[in-house]
Amino acid sequence: MAQLENIEAIEKRLWSSADTLRANGSFASNEAFLPIMGLIFLRHAYSRYLALKPQIEANLPSRGGVTRALTKEDFSGKGAIYLREEAQFDHLVNLTDADDRAEAIMNAMEKIEEDYETLAGVLPKREYQELDNDVLGTLLRTFNDTALRNMTGDVFGRIYEYFLTKFADQGAHDNGEFFTPVSIVQTIVNVIEPDHGNVIDPACGSGGMFVQSAHFIEQMHQSPQEVATFYGMEKNKITIRLAKMNLAVHGLEGNIAQAISYYEEPHEMVGKCDFVMANPPFNVDEVDATKIKADPRLPFDLPGVNKSGQVSNGNYLWMSYFYSYLNDQGRAGFVMSSQASSAGGEEAKVRRKMIETGHVDAMMAIRGNFFYTRTVPCELWFLNKGKPEAMQDKVLMVDARAVFRKVTRKIYDFSPEQTQNLTAIFWLYRGQQDRFLHLIDTYLTNTITAAEATREPLHAFYDAYGALSEKVEDADEAEAAYRQLITDISTFDATITEVTAKVGSITKDNAGLTNAAAVLEPTAETSRDLIKQIDQVFKLIEKTAKDQTGGGRGLNKLIKEADEARKEAVVALRQVRYFHKQARWLQERFPDAELCDVEGLVKLVDHAELAENDWSLTPGRYVGVAPEEEDEDFDFEEALRDIHLELAGLNEEASELAAQIQKNFEELGV
Structure with missing residues (x-):
């Protein structure tokens, strides 16, 4: 789309401008993200409001030539929220230096919370009192950039995700674990196709799984709120606020509960979910086994317990929980440490039991550097309790480690076409040749x-x-x-x-x-x-x-x-x-x-072969190594771009290190 050609430059400019919070507020670097995300929330909500307003007004009833006023019910199920005049971004931008901008922003947030109970106490408010009036004016104008005002589509949705990405990259909150990269989420969504029913994410972070599921449903010309119900659990209060804002700004509602998922199940959804999606914390080793040994979410028994009475590694707890949430036709897609697919000991026993149910559908290996605060490779697991009988003794192995594009020196992702191509393999696996063609x-x-x-x-x-x-x-x-x-x-x-x-x-x-x-x-x-x-x-x-x-x-x-x-x-x-x-x-x-076996990419493996390999679910163990291909398309400018990315990354790190050294000297009084 032509309007998005310069969006990357705009995003970087907005990020640079918004970073004035650090220089002009009393926030620590790990606190600035919430008030910034609050302003983007308001601007994003206003953008979606304006996009729908003419369409809604055209269908409003009138009496005596007078059309009734808009209400929040008019926006229900349409992917946007209703905004009173005081909460509209233009109102805030047009305030003068004589006005109390912090008070106005707080009032805007309160009006939205009054109209939407699920946001009560969620939106940032008092944080803005820490900022000078002129700084708030600059920030408001920043997010009212001329280049953005005339754009259509979900441009601010992309900017919202960009800022989440940047804060995750900095580890500015919860060590960046609150955000799963969009290309990973889209891959999970494309494979399990969460298009109806109960959708749960027991480690929901900022709610990206729900947002991408909603986009998937919208592409099918249906209303997410009408066909799906979203349930989430998250331990961190601030992350819950971020998740609810993310959902609301996309016109969605979700039942997000504060809970430590190892011990709590507030939604009582065991056996009731059509879809489970998650990116849980990897390799957690301090879960109290005595508290969970009778948990109904452990159909395959506890994995290894150490002498201290703690589960040695929480990976298989998560996977057991995910499995238990599914109904008899349910599908799950989740991210897991690559260590888990070949783990030994008690974990191997749990894995074997899970495989023998016939419900382990597919595995996908992802190379390292896809996450902002973790450089290790990972794997995507896919479960399907509705697998056809003829496929229940088979698991699709996909090794996507050679599929990627470089975003920065440290971060890789899938291009949209790479995501589609990987998804097409699953279509063939399911016999959906028409979609492939x-x-x-x-x-x-x-x-x-x-x-x-x-x-x-x-x-x-x-x-x-x-x-x-x-x-x-x-x-x-x-x-x-x-x-x-x-x-x-x-x-x-x-x-x-x-x-x-x-x-x-x-x-x-x-x-x-x-x-x-x-x-x-x-x-x-x-x-x-x-x-x-x-x-x-x-x-x-x-x-x-x-x-x-x-x-x-x-x-x-x-x-x-x-x-x-x-x-x-x-x-x-x-x-x-x-x-x-x-x-x-x-x-x-x-x-x-x-579908056919492709060396280095894909292989359909039966349970007999899995048994011969210690029930390992590591794709690379089965698909082999792809033959080396001659690069006929060496692109000098692309190679130069990669070098510039590398240099820019090194320069940025050097600058940050120099600033930290200078700060340390100042603190020492040198």
């Missing part, structure tokens, strides 16, 4: 759309190059390369029209889509070649221009404009091959559009 068809359609979208940026590059070349003398080599580029782009343009017609007449079955991918292959490869040509043409003209004396600032401006046009053309061309590669990634691994 539809995804491939979508990728091929996107390939054509991306090819057609190159025309405008390519012409913009023509214009920018032409403006520059007019000012540059003796650029014969660049001109020769440019003429060849023009010829090749014209051929490419004609090819787009030709292949679009061909692909449009091909059937959408597996054979047809394989043929369509082959038809589009030359176009995708040509897009890569054109990138190299454009880069070469620009470098030649740039070198000649810089060698030329007397150009002055005007020439430098033209060079910069040509470079910007080059970058946009390259980005557009990359998309062509990118989407084609996604289709080919699936087709090469599953040529018959049916």
Whole structure:
């Protein structure tokens, strides 16, 4: 979406501006997140309110030409909350320095809490009294950024998640454990498809599992509040507030209870849940066995207990609890330490019993650095009490450790397409070939759309190059390369029209889509070649221009404009091959559009093989190692970007270390 092209830069700018809390308030670094999230909550809520308001007003009844006023009931089940005028962000932004902004924000929060009982005592209020009036004014204006006001869609939802991510990365609250990375949550949601009934997260953190479940339901054109009920447990009071804010800002309600899940089950949901989702704390070793030995949530008995009467490792407690919550058709998806899948001793006995129920559905290995405060690899476990009889002695093993993209020096995630591709494996596992083929068809359609979208940026590059070349003398080599580029782009343009017609007449079955991918292959490869040509043409003209004396600032401006046009053309061309590669990634691994063993990626394992391997559920133990592939797509600019990420990360850490050293010296009076 075009409006999101600059969202990353906007997010960073907002984060930098909001960080004034630390410099201008009395908050410690681990306290600043709540008032900041409170302001984003208000802005996000207002954004969703404005998006729905015209639609709701158009359907309001009127009497005598007078339309009745909006009420909170009008917004029920529509993914937004009602806001009185005092709680609307524009009202707060328009306050003057003569007004008491802290008092106004507190009043806004109180009005929302009055209308929504589930938020009573949840929203931050008195925290704002610690901030100067002008600082609050700056913060309010920061979150009313001009670039954001005209955007549509869930832009502030993304910003809300970005700030949660940043605070998690800093360990600013609960050591960052309150937030599960979105790509991990989306993968769990895509696999278990929580589209109805009771959904529980016994370690719910900031509520991300519920929010992504709601998005999944909304994509099916249903109301989350009408088809699903969310239950959560969380031990930390502040995290509960964060979770309830997160739900409310998405127009959701959830039954979030304060509880230590090892010992308490306030919702009484054993055997009643359609879906369980969680990212619990790993490897906890101080759970009192005497308090839980009779717990009905332990159908496989206690795992190992040490001499002190404590459970040696809480991982299998969590998994037993998750299993016990499921009804006879329920599904679970949860994150677990990679140690758990092959743990020995009493844990191995529990694992074997769980496997022998036939309800362990699938395992997915994830490489390290997906979490903000944990660098260790993990695994996703999937349980399914509604597995078909014929599949109950089998477990799907997926090793996704080679599937990732680099976000920062320390953080990786899945791209949206990588998430879809991994999900497609589960579709084949469940015999849903139509969904698999539809995804491939979508990728091929996107390939054509991306090819057609190159025309405008390519012409913009023509214009920018032409403006520059007019000012540059003796650029014969660049001109020769440019003429060849023009010829090749014209051929490419004609090819787009030709292949679009061909692909449009091909059937959408597996054979047809394989043929369509082959038809589009030359176009995708040509897009890569054109990138190299454009880069070469620009470098030649740039070198000649810089060698030329007397150009002055005007020439430098033209060079910069040509470079910007080059970058946009390259980005557009990359998309062509990118989407084609996604289709080919699936087709090469599953040529018959049916599940099959793929070395280094996936294998369907039966219980006999599991027994031969000590009932281990570690995917890498079964799928083998993928053959090394030659990298035909080495991208110099992408490699340079990774180097910049590495350097930026090191510089940031060096700056933080220098500041800490300086602070230590000051405290010592040096």
